[in-house]
Amino acid sequence: EDxxxxxxxxxxxxxxxxxxxxxxxxxxxxxxLFWYRQDPGKGPEFLFTLYxxxxxxEKERLKATLTKKESFLHITAPKPEDSATYLCAVSIPYSxxxxxxxxxxxxxxxxxxx
Amino acid sequence: NAGVTQTPKFQVLKTGQSMTLQCAQDMxxxxMYWYRQDPGMGLRLIxxxxxxxxxxxxxxxxxxxxSRLNKREFSLRLESAAPSQTSVYFCASSESRExxxxxxPGTRLTVT
Numbered sequence: 001e002d003x004x005x006x007x008x009x010x011x012x013x014x015x016x017x018x019x020x021x022x023x024x025x026x027x028x029x030x031x032x033l034f035w036y037r038q039d040p041g042k043g044p045e046f047l048f049t050l051y052x053x054x055x056x057x058e059k060e061r062l063k064a065t066l067t068k069k070e071s072f073l074h075i076t077a078p079k080p081e082d083s084a085t086y087l088c089a090v091s092i093p094y095s096x097x098x099x100x101x102x103x104x105x106x107x108x109x110x111x112x113x114x
Numbered sequence: 115n116a117g118v119t120q121t122p123k124f125q126v127l128k129t130g131q132s133m134t135l136q137c138a139q140d141m142x143x144x145x146m147y148w149y150r151q152d153p154g155m156g157l158r159l160i161x162x163x164x165x166x167x168x169x170x171x172x173x174x175x176x177x178x179x180x181s182r183l184n185k186r187e188f189s190l191r192l193e194s195a196a197p198s199q200t201s202v203y204f205c206a207s208s209e210s211r212e213x214x215x216x217x218x219p220g221t222r223l224t225v226t
Binding site for chain 2: 031032034036041045089100101102104105106
């Protein structure tokens with residue numbers, strides 16, 4: 001069964017303290033890996049798409065990387081406004097029997113303290 | 115651009131009542147999706163529509179029906195609500211089946 005596991009479940013950092021969030025996946029033929037940010041009471045906000053091992057994407061203080069088994073979301077010198085839940089999701093080939101749509105991990109709840 | 119809009123924002127139903135959740139997107143996307151989000155479970159796909167005129171079941175379709183009214187609109191109907199359907203419902207859309215999905219603000223549904 002295809003699975004997406006995110007770790008840690010929760011992470012508390014001091015402002016400026018860099019760290020990484022992990023997303024490991026076991027899927028039969030990855031079509032794409034997606035990172036989202038979700039603030040309380042709101043819908044997920046798209047951050048990055050990664051399609052192949054070795055690919056990297058950056059946006060402000062965030063950088064996402066992808067290997068054959070996992071993805072990392074690196075947060076450099078975070079600020080309090082980076083506090084949110086970060087969700088990882090994978091898309092698998094629909095021709096292989098999977099439905100369209102994304103399979104999500106349970107997320108990492110990130111708190112950045114001033 | 116409003117992106118993906120959902121109505122209502124909040125709803126309380128009694129067991130057995132029916133209702134329809136509305137979703138519309140103004141990005142000219144082909145594919146649309148309905149998810150539910152429950153504590154400790156993450157987001158799970160209920161139904162999706164790969165293109166106008168088609169709909170298919172996702173991971174948790176029981177108790178729901180959908181209608182792709184036109185390219186812009188995709189509705190989710192609960193025919194006889196049950197307490198197990200208490201959840202936050204999100205609609206999403208994407209340009210293609212492979213592309214990133216954009217989510218609406220959600221509908222918070224409570225079934226008593």
